[in-house]
Amino acid sequence: MRIDIVSIFPEYLEPLNVSLVGKARARGLLDVRVHDLRAWTHDRHHTVDDTPYGGGPGMVMKPEPWGEALDAVLADGEGIPELIVPTPSGVPFTQRLAVELSAAPWLVFTPARYEGIDRRVIEEYGARLRVREVSIGDYVLAGGEAPVLVMTEAIARLLPGVLGNAASHQDDSFAPGPMAALLEGPVYTKPPSWRGHEVPEVLVSGHHGKIARWRRDEALRRTIAHRPELIAGADPAAFDKRDRAT
Ligand code: SAM
Numbered sequence: 001m002r003i004d005i006v007s008i009f010p011e012y013l014e015p016l017n018v019s020l021v022g023k024a025r026a027r028g029l030l031d032v033r034v035h036d037l038r039a040w041t042h043d044r045h046h047t048v049d050d051t052p053y054g055g056g057p058g059m060v061m062k063p064e065p066w067g068e069a070l071d072a073v074l075a076d077g078e079g080i081p082e083l084i085v086p087t088p089s090g091v092p093f094t095q096r097l098a099v100e101l102s103a104a105p106w107l108v109f110t111p112a113r114y115e116g117i118d119r120r121v122i123e124e125y126g127a128r129l130r131v132r133e134v135s136i137g138d139y140v141l142a143g144g145e146a147p148v149l150v151m152t153e154a155i156a157r158l159l160p161g162v163l164g165n166a167a168s169h170q171d172d173s174f175a176p177g178p179m180a181a182l183l184e185g186p187v188y189t190k191p192p193s194w195r196g197h198e199v200p201e202v203l204v205s206g207h208h209g210k211i212a213r214w215r216r217d218e219a220l221r222r223t224i225a226h227r228p229e230l231i232a233g234a235d236p237a238a239f240d241k242r243d244r245a246t
Contacts, residue, residue, distance in 0.1 A: 001029075001030055001031070001102070001104070001105060001106070001107070001155075001156075001159055002030075002031040002032075002033070002077065002081075002105065002106045002107075003030065003031070003032045003033070003106075003107050003108075003109065003152060003155075004032075004033045004034075004035065004073045004077075004081070004106075004107075004108045004109070005032070005033070005034045005035065005108075005109045005111065005148055005152075006035045006037050006066070006069045006070070006073065006108070006109070006110055006111075007034065007035070007036070007037060007111045007143075007144075007145055007148075008036070008037045008038055008048055008113060009113075009143065009145055010034045010035070010036045012143070012145035012146075012149075013032075013034045013145060013148065013149065015149055016032050016034070016149065016152060020153065020156060020157055020162065020163075021152060021153055021156045023162075024156050024159065024162045027161070029159055029160075029161050029162055030156055030159060030162070032152070033073075035069060035073065037065050037066070037069055038065070039069070040064075040065040040066075040068035040069040040072070041065050047062070048061055048062055048065050048113075049061050049062060049113075049114050050062050052115060058114055058115040059114040059115060060114060060115050060116065060117070060118055061112055061113065061114055061116065061117040061118060062118060063117070063118040063120050063121050063124075066110065066117055066118075066121045067121065067124065070083075070108070070110070070121075070125060073108055074108075074129075077106060079105060079106060080106075080128075080129050081104075081105075081106035081107055081108045081129065082101070082104050082106070082107050082108070082129065082130045082131075082132065083107075083108050083110065083125050083129055083130065083131040083132070084101070084107055084108065084109045084110070084132050084134055084151065085109075085110050085112075085117070085122060085131060085132065085133045085134065086109065086110070086111050086112070086133075086134055086135070086136070086144035086147035086148060086151070087112070087116060087133050087134070087135060087144070088135050088138070088139070088140050088141075089133065089135065090132070090133035090134040090135040091132065091133065091134055091135065092134075092135055092137075093134050093135060093136045093137075093147075093150070093151055093154070094174065095154070095172070095173075095174035095175060095176070096174070096176065097134070098151070098154040098155050098158060099158060099176060101151075101155050102155045102156075102158035102159055107155075109144070109148045109151070109152075110144070111143055111144025111145045111147065111148045112143065112144050113142070113143045113144075134147075134151065135147075136150050136151065157169060171184065172184060178235065178238035178239060178241070179216070179219060180233070181223070181230050181231065181232075181233035181234040181235070182216075182219040182220060182222075182223045182230070182234060183219060183222045183223045183226060183227060183230070184219060184222075185215055185217075185218025185219045185221070185222050186218060186222075188200070188203060192204060200214065202214045216239055220234075
């Protein structure tokens, strides 16, 4: 997969050189290219923003640098990418969307600053390629770089070969499948006893069926406690089928 990111703070994207995403890049599983939007400005101050039409506080990102930047990125590749525009007014970024985007060969992210990007940029590229406006949550950050880090990591860990054990993301909270509506329950490792806290007995029983059912019950308990609204999407028939299979 190829990911291009156009930003006025390329250095903000440096965490993409470390850990899981950094390793995926080093192994050639992910090609990330970070571009400085100011490279496509032509004035002495490398201006990327201007006052909003209609008045009001804040500044708006000018369409010209974005247009030149995106034209250059699109011209430097084969095929047509999907354009991902981070914005608090976008559709929620979910595990389902991460799975969908992980199947795309090429994504271009446009993290903005100020009050966002002049709307005509979305209109212009919406006519040529698939544009998705995406929010990482119901709060407002100062810029789209942190959302791009979040989305890139969520997508990258789903790419074939990136995680040592592909099954590890299949059991995650929100992972599509019979447990999709449930959060993941608690996890434990050695030692079996720590400061008087014991690992639940069932986990050391070696009984796979009982362990699976315990995990399902804990997932239900945690979902009811933290995200009760998710339970409505749970499918009890899928749980029963899974129980019968274990
Ligand atoms: N005035 C805008 C609004 O209320 O929708 C907020 C602009 S915000 C200060 C600047 C930029 O940060 C946005 O254009 C977007 O790129 C990014 N951003 C902030 N919060 C975000 C969120 N929750 N999800 C995705 N991107 C976000």
